[in-house]
Amino acid sequence: MISTADIRDATTVVLAAFGALFFLVGTIGLLRLPDFYARTHAATKCDTVGAGSLLIALAVFNGLDASTGKIIALAGLVLLSSPTTGHALARAAHRTGLAPWHAEKGRTP
Amino acid sequence: MSVTFDILLLLFLITTALAVARAKDLLAAAIIFSSYSLVMCLLWQHRGAPDVAMTEAAVGAGITTVLFLVAIARTTRREK
Amino acid sequence: MLQALWDNLDYVAPVVLFCIGLYIIIAKNNLIKKFLGLNIMETAVFSFIIALGVVDGGDAPIMGADARAPFASPVPQALVLTGIVVAVSTTALALSLIIRIYRQCGTIEADELREME
Amino acid sequence: MLAWPHWLVVVVLVPLLGAVLTPVVSLRSRHVAPWWALGVMSVTSTAALFLILRVAAEGPFSYLPGGWVPPYGIELRFDEFSASISVICLIGWLAVLYSLRYVEWLREVPKQRIPYYYSLLLLNLGGMIGFVITGDLFNMFVFLEILSLSAYALVAFSGEHIAEMAAFKYLLMGAISSLLVLFSVGILFGVTGSLNMADVATRLASAEPVAPAALALGMLTVGLMVKAALFPVHIWLPDAHAIAPSPISAVLSGLVVKIGIIGMIRVYQIYNSANMIDLHMLNQTLVWLGAISIVMGAFFAIFQDDIKLMLAYSTISNIGYIVMGLGLSTNSSIIGGSAHVFNHALIKATLFFAAGGLIYRTGYRTLTDLRGIGRSMPLTCIAISIGAISIVGIPPTAGFFCKWYIALGAFEADQPFFGFALIFGALFIFIYYIRMVNAFYFQAPTRPEILEVEEAPASILFPTLLLAVLCLTVGPIPLTFIKPAAELLLAPLGG
Amino acid sequence: MQSFFWGVGIFLLVNAFACLWRASAGPTVVDCILAVNIIGTKTLVVLVLLALVFGRAMLLDIALVYGLLNFVITVTAGRLLETGRLAGDQS
Amino acid sequence: MKKAFVAALLIITAIPLLIGVAALPPHGETTAPVHTHISARYLMRGAEEAGADNIVTGVLLNYRGLDTAGEVTVIFTALVAGLAVLITRRKEPGAKADSAARGDVPAPPPVSPVVSFVVQLLAPFIALFAVYVILNGHVTPGGGFQGGAILGALFIALTIVLGEGRTRSLMPRLALPWMQGAALISFVVVGVLGAGLTGYFLGFPAEASLHLVRELMMLVLEAGIGLGGAAIFATLFLQMEAE
C-alpha cells in the first residue's frame, strides 16, 4: 500500500539526497579547483542547486501550510543572493588584480 | 544522532576559534569569526534557545562582524 | 573526573573556547585580533550559560499549539540575550578606540604602541 | 515623602534617563548640557537623601519593580552599605559643577563632544547607584557594565595623545573582568537556580557540589579585583586615572574603583551566610594582596613627578588598605575598611579636584613645574594639604579613623605583621605627600610665571573647598553608620 | 524521517567543516570570504532542517535572518576588499 | 619566555575552570536546580502572568524588566561613548565643506550595479521582515533587539550601495537623538504607566479586562527597543565609517 505520505516521504528523500549530493560536489569543487574564479563557479552553482532542491524537499515534506511559504521565500532568497555574492566577490578579486589561472601554464601568471 | 550532531558542532566551534587565532589577515579573521558566530547560532537553535540563536545571527554574526569590517577598513588589514 | 568531564561536555567545550579566546588576547599583538579573542571568550561564556538551561529532548520555551514539554529553562536565555547586547556594546566602543589609536599612532600593534608611550 | 515607595527606582532611573535626554536637550545649544546634568543630579540627590533618611529610620527595605516577589523578579534593596550613594551623589554633583568650566577649557576636545561628556558622566553615576542598590546578581552585572563602559569612554575623553591607549588598556582588562563576573553569575545560577542575592545565599547553603561555588567565588574575586585595581591587576589604573580629565579622575578614583570593593562586600556576604566554604584562605590571600598593594602603590608614588600620576598610585595603596581591612575580617577591621570606602572617596576627590584646579590655571602638572604655587593659589593648596594629611591618617582627619580601626583589626586578628605593614605604608605615603607640600610652599619656583596666576574660578574652587572641609569634619560619621552594616556582613543575609 | 533529517544535517555539517579548511588556508582572502559564504548557505539549510525536526515552524525565521545577514556580510566584505572603504558614493 | 608565560597562564585558568564545571549538576537533567526553582514557575505560569507566549520575552520584558532597561542603557552608553571618542575637530559645524577638505582622497568607485540593484530590491522586504520580528517578539523568537539589529544591518547595506548622502535622510538631525534614546524612553513611559496601573514601576496589569493594555505596553517596549537599536547601530556605523 502506497499512501500519499509515502510518496511525500520518498520525494523528500530523493530531492534531499540530490541536494546533499550537490552540496558535496560544491565542497569538493571548493577544495579541489585551482583558483578563486573556478571555485566561485563551483560554489555559486552547486550551492544554488543544493540549497534549492533541499529546501524544496523540505517544503514538500512540510506539506502545504503557512511555513511552506517561508521555505519557498528562503529558496528564492538563495536563488537571488547566491549569484550576486558570487559576482560581488569575483568583481572584488578582479579589481584587486587577482589573475585567473591558465591551464597551459599550470599556475597563476 | 542528536548527540553526534552536538559533538560535531562543538568540534566545529573549536576549529573555527583556532582558525581565527591562526589567520594572519584580519579581514579573514573577522570573516571566520562570523562563521563562528553562525555555528554558535546553530548550536543554540539545537539547544532549544531560538531567541538567543536569532540574536546571535543578527548581532553576533551580523552587526559585530560589520563593525569589525569597518574598523579594519579604517585601520589596517595586516597583522604583523 | 574524566567521566564527569565527558558527561558535562557541553560545559567543557565553552571552557576550551574560553581558553582559546584568552590565548588570543594574551599572545596576539594586534588590537583588533585581541578583540576578536575577547568576542570568542564572551560567546563561550554565553554558550556555557545556555548549556545550563538545557533539558534533554527539551523544546524551546515558547508556548503555543505545537509546544510540548519539557522545555528548556528560559532564564539563561534571557540572561544571554542581555549579555549579547553588552558584548556588542563593548565591541563597538573598543573598535572606536582602535580607530582613534590608529589615527594617532599609525599602528595597532600592542608592542609598537608600548614602545611609543 | 519619606514613605513614597518609588524613590528607590527614581534614584537609579533619573540619571539614566537624564543621560539619554542630554543629547536631546542640547540639540539647540550645547551650553544647556551642564545645567541639565546639574538639575538631574539634584533630583537624584534629593531622592538619595530621602532614602538615607528612611534607612536610618527603619533599616533596610526593598522595592520590587514589576511587583514580582523576590526570587521571581528583580529586587532593589537599600541597606546601610547602600548609603554610599550619598557619596556618589555628592561627588557626582560636584564633578558636574566642576566640569562646567574645566571641560570647556580642554584644548584637545572638540566642542561638539561636550554634551556626550555629561551624558557619559550621568550614565556612570547612574550605573554606580544602580550597582549599589540592586539585590540581584545579574542586575548587578548589567549596572557594572553601564558604569564600566562609560568609564572607559570618559578616560579617553580628553583626546590627549595616549588617552585612547590608556582607555583601551582599561577596557580590555575591564571587559575580561566583567566576563569573569558574568561567568560566575552563570555558575551560581547553575548551582542554585536563582539570581536574587538573598535567595542564592539560602540555597547555596544546601547546595551539593562545593567546587563550582568555590570557582564562582574565585572568579568573582578576580573580576572585582580588576575593577578595584588590586595589586597584580592594577596595571591599568595609573595611566587611566592620570590621563582622564580631573573631575573624571576624581570620580574614577573616588568612586568607580570602590565599586569593585562594594561588589566584593556583597558577594562575600552571600558566601558568609551560606557558610559552605571556608573563606579563611581567601581572606588571607586578600590581606596579603592588600599589604602588597599598600607598599607597592606608595613606593611607586614616591618616584612620580606628575601629581595626577602620584595620586593615581596612591589610590592603589589605599585600595590596599580597604581590602586588607576586609580580609582581616575582624569586626573593627571591617568597620575601618568599609568606612574607608567612604572617606577615601572624599579625600581622593578633594585631591584630584585641587590638582585639576592647579592644572587648569597653570597648564603644568609636574611637581617640578608647580614649585611655589602655594603663594599664588593659596586656597587650592590648602585643600591639597588637608587632603594630604587626611590620607596619611593624621588625626583628626577622615583618614585617621579608618586606618586606626584597620590597624586595630590587625592586632585583634593576631596578625600584627599587617598592622606594621600598614604603618609602614602610611610612612611612605607621608613621604610623598610631604614632598608635594614641600614643593608647593617651600621651594623656589622653576616657572616664574606661575606666581602670576589667579586662584581657580568659583565653579572649580567651591567643590574643592567643600570636600576639603568635609574631609576635616565628617570622618567619624561613616564609622558610626557602617557599624550595623559591618555586623551584618559577618551575620547571615536576609536574617 | 527524523533520523534521515539528522543524517542530512550531519552530512551538511561535515561538508561545512571541509569548507572551513578553504577558509582557513586561503590562499587569498576572497577564498576565505567565499568559503564562509558557503558555510553560511549550508548552515542555513541545517537551520531549516532543525526547524522541521523540532516541528516548530517559527524557527524558520532564524534561517531567514541568517540568510539575509549572510548576504549583507559577504557584500560588505567584498566591498571592503575591492575599495578599502565601505560607504559608496553614488550621487 | 613569553610562550612559557602564556602556557602557564592558560593552564592555571583552565584547570580550576574544568574542575569547577565538571562538578556542576549533570547536564540536561530536569532535576537540576536550574529547572526546579524559578524557571519552573516561569514555564508553568509565565504565558498567562507575563502575557507573552514566548517565555523568554516574558522574562525579559516583564519579570526582569529592569535588566532589559539596563541592557538598552548599555547599548546607549556604547553609542554615546563611541561618539565621544570618534567626533573630531574636522567635523565641526563651521567646516561644512567637508568633502572639499578631503578633496585629495578620490571618491570611492561605485558598487557593482548588480549588487546595488539586488540590495535595493531586497530592502523593503528586509524592512518588512524586521518589523515583523519586532512586533511578533512575544509569540515567536525575536523581539525588539533582533529586529533592530536587522534594521541596522539593512541601513548599513543601503549605505554601502547608495552612499552616505542618501541614507542620512532617513535620520533627520532633530529626530535622531530621540530615536537613539527611544528604548529607554519607552521603558520609562511604560514603567510609569505601569506604576499608575499596578502600583509598581514596570508592573504589567494582570486583570483580564486590561489584557489589551498589557499587550500594547509590550508592543511599545518592543518598538522602542527596535527603533533605538536600529538608530544606534546605524549611527555607530556612520560615525566609524566617517572617521
Next chain:
Amino acid sequence: MKTTQATTVLFAFWLVLTGSLGPLDLALGVVLSLVLGVWAARFLWPQDAPALSPRQAVRLLLYIPRLLASVLMAALQVAEVVLDPQMPIDPVIIGHRASFSRAVSRVAFANSITLTPGTLTVDVDAETFYIHCLAERFATDIATGDLERRISHVFEE
C-alpha cells in the same frame, strides 16, 4: 503603478511571514506594506524600478523554469569538472557587449550568466560584461546573443 505593485508584493510577503488571517495582523500588514511600498518606490527606486507589466510578469514566470533548468545543467557540468581527475578546464575572461535600457534586465542578464554552465560574471561596465569562462566552449550561448535576446524578451519589451 510602481507603488501598487510594490505594496501588493510586500503584502503577500507579510502574509507568508505571519501566516495568519487575523484582522489585526491583516490591518497591520496593509498599513506596513503601504508605507514600505511608498518608501521603496519613492526613495529606493526613483529611476530603475524593478516593476513589471503583467505581460512581462508572465514572461518572467515562463523564464524561471528555463533558468532553473540551466542552473541544473550548470551544477551537473561543475560536477563533471570537479569529479574528473584531470579537471578539463581552460579558463578565460571574455568581454561581451550587450545593451539594455533597464537596470533590471542588466542584473537579470548578469545573474543568468552566473547561473548558466561554465560562466561567471566578473565585472559589469556600462555596456560590457566581463565573463569568466571555465572553457571557451561555454561562452557560445552568450556570444551568439541567445541569452541576451531571452532576457530582453522578458524585461525590455
